[in-house]
Amino acid sequence: MNLRLLRRTVAAQRTKLLLVMVSLAFWGALMPIIYKTIGLDANIKRLFESGALPRQFTQFGGGDLFSLPGAIALGFIHPLAVALVAVFAVGFAASAVAGERQRGTLEVLLARPVPRRAVYLTLLVATLGFIGLSLAALIAGAIAGSAFVGLVGEVDLENVPALWLNGLLLFGALGSIGLAASVASDRLSHALGPTLAVTIVSYFLDVLGTLWPDAEGLRSWSVFYYLKPKETLIQGAQGFDLGLLAAIGLAAAVVALMVFPRRDIAAPS
Amino acid sequence: MAAITSEGLTKRYGHGVVPIRRTASVLALDSLDLEVREGEIFGFLGPNGAGKSTTIRLLLGYLHPSAGRATVLGLDTVRQSVEIRRRAGYLPGGIALYDSLTGRELLAYLADLYGRPAPRRAELCERLELGQRTLDRRVRDYSRGMRQKIGIVQALQHDPELAVLDEPTEGLDPLMQRAFYVLLDDLRAAGRTIFFSSHVLSEVERVCDRVAIIRRGRLVALEDVAALLARRRRRVELRLTGEVPALAGVPGISGIEVRDGLVTCHLEGDVAPFLRAIADATVTDLLIEPAHLEEAFLEYYADELAS
Numbered sequence: 141m142n143l144r145l146l147r148r149t150v151a152a153q154r155t156k157l158l159l160v161m162v163s164l165a166f167w168g169a170l171m172p173i174i175y176k177t178i179g180l181d182a183n184i185k186r187l188f189e190s191g192a193l194p195r196q197f198t199q200f201g202g203g204d205l206f207s208l209p210g211a212i213a214l215g216f217i218h219p220l221a222v223a224l225v226a227v228f229a230v231g232f233a234a235s236a237v238a239g240e241r242q243r244g245t246l247e248v249l250l251a252r253p254v255p256r257r258a259v260y261l262t263l264l265v266a267t268l269g270f271i272g273l274s275l276a277a278l279i280a281g282a283i284a285g286s287a288f289v290g291l292v293g294e295v296d297l298e299n300v301p302a303l304w305l306n307g308l309l310l311f312g313a314l315g316s317i318g319l320a321a322s323v324a325s326d327r328l329s330h331a332l333g334p335t336l337a338v339t340i341v342s343y344f345l346d347v348l349g350t351l352w353p354d355a356e357g358l359r360s361w362s363v364f365y366y367l368k369p370k371e372t373l374i375q376g377a378q379g380f381d382l383g384l385l386a387a388i389g390l391a392a393a394v395v396a397l398m399v400f401p402r403r404d405i406a407a408p409s
Numbered sequence: 410m411a412a413i414t415s416e417g418l419t420k421r422y423g424h425g426v427v428p429i430r431r432t433a434s435v436l437a438l439d440s441l442d443l444e445v446r447e448g449e450i451f452g453f454l455g456p457n458g459a460g461k462s463t464t465i466r467l468l469l470g471y472l473h474p475s476a477g478r479a480t481v482l483g484l485d486t487v488r489q490s491v492e493i494r495r496r497a498g499y500l501p502g503g504i505a506l507y508d509s510l511t512g513r514e515l516l517a518y519l520a521d522l523y524g525r526p527a528p529r530r531a532e533l534c535e536r537l538e539l540g541q542r543t544l545d546r547r548v549r550d551y552s553r554g555m556r557q558k559i560g561i562v563q564a565l566q567h568d569p570e571l572a573v574l575d576e577p578t579e580g581l582d583p584l585m586q587r588a589f590y591v592l593l594d595d596l597r598a599a600g601r602t603i604f605f606s607s608h609v610l611s612e613v614e615r616v617c618d619r620v621a622i623i624r625r626g627r628l629v630a631l632e633d634v635a636a637l638l639a640r641r642r643r644r645v646e647l648r649l650t651g652e653v654p655a656l657a658g659v660p661g662i663s664g665i666e667v668r669d670g671l672v673t674c675h676l677e678g679d680v681a682p683f684l685r686a687i688a689d690a691t692v693t694d695l696l697i698e699p700a701h702l703e704e705a706f707l708e709y710y711a712d713e714l715a716s
Contacts, residue, residue, distance in 0.1 A: 144521045152509065244505025248563070250471065252522035253495035405471040406422070407462040408505070 141261045142254050149266045153232065157270055160224050161277035167224070168215055168281025169288065175211035176289040202350065202370055208294035212282045213369035216307065221278060222343060222364075228270035229311040230335050233318030236263040237400070238331035244408045256401045260323055264393060267315040268308065275307040295373060302377035303369055309385035310367045314339055316392035323400035363388060410483065412571050412602040413445035413468060417477030420463050420626075437463040439626040440477065445619075450593055450603040452617030452634070454610070454706060460626040461606045462502060465573055468604075469499055482571055495523065498569035502576040502606070504560035508549035512539065512559050515548055519563045527566035534562060536588055553580035561589065565596075572596065573604045578612055590616050614638070614702040622709050629709045634702065640678060641700035647672040647687065648694035659686045 150157075178184050185206055203214030215221055237259075240246040249259065279300060286292040318335040325331040342362040349359030359365040366381040418441040423434030438460045445451040455461050466472040468481050470490025479486045481493045507515055520527035534544065537558040548556065557580040564572055578586045593603055593616050607613050613620055614634060622630040630637070642663075649670050656662050661678040676683055676697060687695075 142522070144518070144524075148518055244501075244503070245507055247471075247501040248504065248506065248519065249522075251469065251494060251499040251501070251564075252519065253491050253524075254522055255491050402473070404422075404473060405466070407466065407502070 141265055142258045145249075145254065145259065145262045146266055149236075149263065150269075153228075153266075153270060156227065157273060160227050160274050164221060164224050164274055164278040165281035165284070167218075167221055168212070168278040168283075169285030171211045171215035171282055172208060172285035172289050172291055175205055175208055176291060178205050202368060204370070207370075208286060208291055209370045209373035212279075212286075212295070212303075212373060215282060216278065216303075216369040217364070217367065219343075225271060225274050225278075225307070225311050226314070226339060228267060228274060229315040230318050230332070230339050232270060233263075233267045233315040234322050234331040234335045235328055236267070236319060237322040238325040238328045239322075241326050241405070241408070242328045246405065247408070250405065257397060260319065260396055260400050263322075264316065264319055264396075267319060268312050271311045271315055272304070272308050275304055275311070278307075279304055299373050299376050303372045305377065306367055306369065306372050306382060306385075309382055309389065310363055313363055313385050313389035313392065316389040316396070320392040320396035320399070323396045324403065326406075410447055411444045411480075412447045412449075413443065413451075413479070413481050413604060415441050415443040415464075415468075415477065415479035417442065418464070418467060418474055418479050419476040420460075420467055420472060421475040437626050438467065441623075441626075441628055443479075443621060443628065443631070445602060445604060447602050448597065448600045449618040450597050450605055450616050452613035452620035453604060453606040453623065454608065454613060454620055454702075455623040456608055459623045461623060462575065463626070464623070465499075465575055465604070465606060469494060469497070469573065496569060497571040497573060498564035498567065500560050500564040500572070500574045500577055502579070504556065506548045506556060506559060509547065511547055512544040512551070512555075515559065516544075516563055516566060520566055523567050525567060529568050530562060530566040533565055533592075536592055537561060537585065538588075554582060554585065557581055558585070565592075569601070571602045571604065573606075575606045576608070577605070578607075578609065586612070610702045610706055620702070622706060624709055630705070637705050638700040638702065641704055642675045642677045643700050644696075644698045645672075645674050645676045645683070646694070646696040647674075647690075647692060649690055650693055651691040654687050654690040656683075656686055659683055662686075 188206070203212075203217055204210035205214065237246065240249065250256070283292065283295070283297070283300065286295055314335070317338055318331065321331040321335050343364050345355075345358045346362040346364035349356045349362070349365070363385065366378075366385050368378050368381055372378055418438060419436070420438040421434050421436050441460075441464060443464075453461055453464065463472065467474055468479055468486055470486055470493065473487060482496050484490075484493050484496075486493065507518075510518065516527070516530055520530065534540075539555070539558050539562065543551075543555060548559065551559070557577070561574075561577060564574065578589055581589060590612070593605075596603060597618075605613065605617060617634050620630070620632060620634050620637065621628055649672065653667055653672060656665050656672070656674060660682045661676050661680075662683060663675045663677070665672065665674040680697065
């Protein structure tokens with residue numbers, strides 16, 4: 141890893157990181173407030189329990205509005221939160237090398253005595269760091285929101301780090317795939333397209349599986365299936381899910397570490 | 410010791426590490442044998458697509474050779490490319506810079522990545538007229554010439570043993586070009602080696618000790634610039650008032666034409682036999698056109714020009 145490159149990368153992303161963190165913290169804080177307003181309303185709860193709405197609609201992505209862990213989970217898996225974390229897991233990761241390559245600045249960076257593996261590892265650490273901070277802001281917002289509405293006691297705070305780790309490993313796996321695509325591509329679109337496709341298809345499969353009982357079997361093909369915020373907040377870390385997500389991220393990292401040092405960096409066209 | 414050597418260095422594109430789609434393979438560099446001596450300014454000539462950039466990228470480890478091998482400063486270009494880049498400076502052709510940084514921040518960052526001080530930065534900025542106010546502006550606001558100057562400074566600021574410069578004067582005004590040539594002379598005097606890729610023949614002629622000409626990925630000439638020029642055929646015009654001297658048979662003289670006291674001919678090689686032959690003639694005017702690298706270069710590309 142190269143600390144100078146890391147410092148420069150963080151400096152270049154700090155405004156974006158701050159905006160994403162503030163947005164996620166605000167979004168996270170909103171969930172307990174919504175839970176207190178809607179989830180604890182007996183009439184609304186009766187309406188949902190009456191069967192007037194399909195059961196699946198009350199359990200989107202494994203979250204729900206009728207428990208605080210369920211509400212926090214809903215905020216975690218909501219498309220808005222996913223899109224905000226994907227700014228780094230997909231956007232930053234996919235453009236980290238391919239974007240520099242397309243702009244021509246990779247030439248100047250690789251003219252320095254910095255091994256390509258060090259460049260890759262630095263960018264991987266930066267990606268994981270940005271994702272970790274974004275998720276920490278989301279979770280901190282949720283805890284602050286819970287405290288604000290006086291319900292923080294409904295969350296087992298001991299399980300919060302496991303929730304963070306679950307999110308980090310999921311988005312880290314996507315980030316690792318994005319970086320692998322990035323180091324193998326000469327054009328940003330060639331890296332961003334496949335990474336975005338993996339993320340969107342994966343998310344779609346998970347959502348489809350939760351809303352349509354016949355498609356439930358598809359969920360296990362989605363990386364989002366292995367993000368279990370509600371279960372994690374109630375029962376603690378889900379070992380298999382964490383292990384699988386870590387394995388996916390690691391596999392992508394191994395591919396990137398093999399491809400990047402060996403590939404040719406031809407003159408920009 | 411040689412600063413750069415290559416033996417049978419070959420690069421064929423179209424065989425990627427991860428072949429996603431099959432494309433026709435292109436031979437970009439074909440068995441290049443080269444030796445650049447320490448402390449010389451070595452010109453590397455060829456039109457676009459001849460293989461200049463491919464050679465540079467192979468030497469600096471951006472590309473992996475398909476065959477052959479090369480060393481830079483005694484280091485293998487495949488296994489020791491990081492160490493090569495630690496001791497070399499590189500100015501890429503049409504350099505792209507981090508636009509959001511100021512010139513000062515950019516130079517500091519790029520020097521920082523070497524992990525050692527940049528002892529020549531202040532001097533280079535002064536010689537290339539990059540003032541404090543310019544350095545405090547963002548790179549995105551720079552003109553082409555200013556970007557090129559920053560590119561030159563970033564390549565030389567850490568005082569490298571070898572500088573690889575790809576089209577270094579592109580975008581520089583004539584005064585700055587002159588300042589740059591003086592800078593190269595000083596680097597040579599300090600024992601630094603310069604690998605200078607260009608298609609501006611006049612500047613290669615002006616600054617380089619030796620020159621290699623590359624054509625379609627193959628080396629077609631490698632010579633001292635002075636020797637190359639000395640061998641060129643030059644046009645001679647001689648105006649006389651008296652008898653025409655006997656020039657036929659003088660070594661290096663050909664194509665003699667005489668008309669109304671004006672003698673024209675071609676001179677190749679040493680000028681001394683010709684001067685001896687006209688020593689007794691009543692010469693009122695004499696013109697020997699200087700030899701230029703351009704003619705030598707065009708000779709190697711004559712068939713392409715014809716087609």
